[in-house]
Amino acid sequence: MNGDPLVLEVPDLGDDQLRLRPWRLDDAPSLVRAWHDPAVIEGSRPPADRSLATAARWIEGCDERRRAGLAFDLVIAGSDDRVMGEVGLSKLNPRRRAALIGWWTHAQERGRGVATTAVSLFTDWALGSGGLRALLAEIGAGHDASIRVAEAAGFRPLENSRNPQETARGRASRVWYVAVSTVK
Numbered sequence: 562m563n564g565d566p567l568v569l570e571v572p573d574l575g576d577d578q579l580r581l582r583p584w585r586l587d588d589a590p591s592l593v594r595a596w597h598d599p600a601v602i603e604g605s606r607p608p609a610d611r612s613l614a615t616a617a618r619w620i621e622g623c624d625e626r627r628r629a630g631l632a633f634d635l636v637i638a639g640s641d642d643r644v645m646g647e648v649g650l651s652k653l654n655p656r657r658r659a660a661l662i663g664w665w666t667h668a669q670e671r672g673r674g675v676a677t678t679a680v681s682l683f684t685d686w687a688l689g690s691g692g693l694r695a696l697l698a699e700i701g702a703g704h705d706a707s708i709r710v711a712e713a714a715g716f717r718p719l720e721n722s723r724n725p726q727e728t729a730r731g732r733a734s735r736v737w738y739v740a741v742s743t744v745k
């Protein structure tokens with residue numbers, strides 16, 4: 562039924578350097594660190610209260626949000642299980658079988674292909690056996706690293722997705738990228 566929430570099961574995804582897994586309570590300090598990273602703040606929307614208690618509550622709520630079809634967030638974990646980053650979905654739309662995807666990596670993990678690998682694995686799964694038809698990514702216009710990640714994972718820019726008023730004023734704009742399922 563169209564009104565049912567879009568509930569995704571946690572997939573078993575990874576390679577020899579990383580795997581995707583649910584958030585755990587002992588990851589809370591790492592999440593707080595990400596929430597205070599200016600690059601992560603710019604690229605995503607951490608909560609106003611970025612305390613350890615808020616991070617713990619957010620992690621505790623992850624599975625409930627997944628089961629309610631509200632969000633789906635996975636840790637990008639290293640071979641030693643440390644948190645290297647996150648890839649997740651929000652705005653899940655059961656009628657369109659579409660969602661908004663977002664990602665970040667910790668500053669010390671960047672530049673080694675972590676986001677490219679994780680986002681590609683996640684996107685292939687979501688648009689394949691995950692059963693989604695489309696994923697959208699909202700990326701800052703000049704954010705080259707994220708654009709490279711998106712393009713490597715099969716996303717393409719949506720035509721005319723820049724806000725013309727913002728562009729005319731020379732302000733940083735955000736661009737929408739989309740990846741669609743090829744599964745019939």
Ligand SMILES: CC(C)(COP(=O)(O)OP(=O)(O)OC[C@H]1O[C@@H](n2cnc3c(N)ncnc32)[C@H](O)[C@@H]1OP(=O)(O)O)[C@@H](O)C(=O)NCCC(=O)NCCS
Pocket residue numbers: 600601603604605662663664665666667670671672673674675676677678698699700704705706707709710713
């Ligand atoms: C965007 C981000 C996730 C990239 O993570 P990463 O693990 O460093 O990504 P990768 O190592 O897979 O590199 C991705 C590409 O960006 C390129 N890149 C990395 N840093 C770059 C920079 N400062 N300028 C231009 N390109 C850059 C890499 O060379 C690579 O391209 P290539 O595969 O063609 O060589 C990370 O910088 C981040 O968390 N930023 C803040 C949060 C954010 O903006 N999230 C996106 C919201 S949608």
